[in-house]
Amino acid sequence: xxxxxxxxxxxxxxxxxxxxxxxxxxxxxxxxxxxxxxxxxxxxxxxxxxxxxxxxxxxxxxxxxxxxxxxxxxxxxxxxxxxxxxxxxxxxxxxxxxxxxxxxxxxxxxxxxxx
Amino acid sequence: xxxxxxxxxxxxxxxxxxxxxxxxxxxxxxxxxxxxxxxxxxxxxxxxxxxxxxxxxxxxxxxxxxxxxxxxxxxxxxxxxxxxxxxxxxxxxxxxxxxxxxxxxxxxxxxxxx
Numbered sequence: 001x002x003x004x005x006x007x008x009x010x011x012x013x014x015x016x017x018x019x020x021x022x023x024x025x026x027x028x029x030x031x032x033x034x035x036x037x038x039x040x041x042x043x044x045x046x047x048x049x050x051x052x053x054x055x056x057x058x059x060x061x062x063x064x065x066x067x068x069x070x071x072x073x074x075x076x077x078x079x080x081x082x083x084x085x086x087x088x089x090x091x092x093x094x095x096x097x098x099x100x101x102x103x104x105x106x107x108x109x110x111x112x113x114x115x
Numbered sequence: 116x117x118x119x120x121x122x123x124x125x126x127x128x129x130x131x132x133x134x135x136x137x138x139x140x141x142x143x144x145x146x147x148x149x150x151x152x153x154x155x156x157x158x159x160x161x162x163x164x165x166x167x168x169x170x171x172x173x174x175x176x177x178x179x180x181x182x183x184x185x186x187x188x189x190x191x192x193x194x195x196x197x198x199x200x201x202x203x204x205x206x207x208x209x210x211x212x213x214x215x216x217x218x219x220x221x222x223x224x225x226x227x228x229x
Contacts, residue, residue, distance in 0.1 A: 033215050043204060044220055045220035104160075108157055
């Protein structure tokens with residue numbers, strides 16, 4: 001079985017500052033993908049960033065980057081230059097179910113962005 | 116490109132009643148997923164289709180939940196009879212291939228069972 005743990009139910013960051021959201025996971029698979037999804041109050045979930053486990057280089061998408069520590073099974077998301085539009089629920093997810101793609105989500109971190 | 120469409124957006128029913136949700140995936144997406152998201156939790160996969168075949172329904176409560184994807188396009192998720200604990204947001208998602216590709220989510224249907 002695969003599990004995803006997000007230990008920060010809520011985080012707050014000031015506009016233009018940097019914040020890091022934590023995620024740990026567990027899987028017996030050697031080949032897996034990790035994702036961060038964003039869910040704004042309107043509820044439509046969108047992909048923020050994706051990391052393939054076989055790649056050592058950390059993924060980056062504009063202001064979003066990850067710190068992937070495979071041995072520690074840790075996958076944190078860093079948001080730089082935070083904007084008001086970044087306020088949302090952020091879910092860490094793992095896809096490691098062999099040939100059948102199956103996402104396991106964490107419980108989420110609610111990010112507030114203040115002026 | 117149109118996104119994943121779901122209807123209705125909101126539904127309130129009494130326990131023991133039946134309810135159905137509809138999903139239209141992004142055109143050309145072979146894989147379709149139904150998730151249940153209970154308040155304060157992450158989405159949980161209920162069922163996954165590849166075209167019109169079921170790939171994974173291991174977490175679907177089959178005594179009350181059913182789903183179909185006729186012709187490999189639209190999908191319907193049904194609950195009969197509903198229980199109070201079924202109150203949740205039901206999310207539909209689709210993707211281009213079965214393994215590791217990005218899933219695109221719809222806006223969800225918020226179900227309240229009273």
